Amino acid sequence: MNKYVYSPTNNAFYPAELQDVYESAGSWPSDAVSVDDSIYIEFAANTPPHGKQRNAGKDGKPEWIEAASPDPLVLTAIAEGDKVRLLAEATAAISPLQDAVDADIATDEELQQLKVWKTYRVMLNRVDVSAAPEINWPEKPK
Structure with a gap:
């Protein structure tokens, strides 16, 4: 059976x-x-x-x-969600680094990391999600 x-x-x-x-x-x-x-x-x-x-x-x-080609609007919506999530992650990483700068207690390493994360966040903001799925996402800092 x-x-x-x-x-x-x-x-x-x-x-x-x-x-x-x-x-x-x-x-x-x-x-x-x-x-x-x-x-x-x-x-x-x-x-x-x-x-x-x-x-x-x-x-x-x-x-x-x-397989049917995905709807461009769906791909754009997915990319927009990814962008929002990545921006939130970048902001969460930037916040304590910026606090250290604001308190005038940032180390050289924290200053460097802050610059890297802010650059990443700017590059994320420049991502055109309407180009999905052909998006060249910036590399996330480590």
Whole structure:
């Protein structure tokens, strides 16, 4: 007996041993197709090949198709979120260094680190997220 079934409609695998549980919850797919372990391993347990995504084939079993290009607006939104996160990290690193300068107790190393982090933050602010995914992010200081 095969351990998994595949639903072309849901493009998802289900453990056959849990069919009773899914049925009692009213969520067992009516189009479930039994698949052998090799199909499950290729299409569920492993990472898709580069540039591919899983899709239901005409035979009701999974197949690899070319992955759709991501929506440019989604890529821009992701890049904007990354930029905000990186700016927050830079600001968190700058704050105690700037405090040391303001208190006139900064060491030479702290002054150097402050300059490096401020330069990084300026370069981050200059990043054009609309160029996503082709963004040349500045290197984060260590």
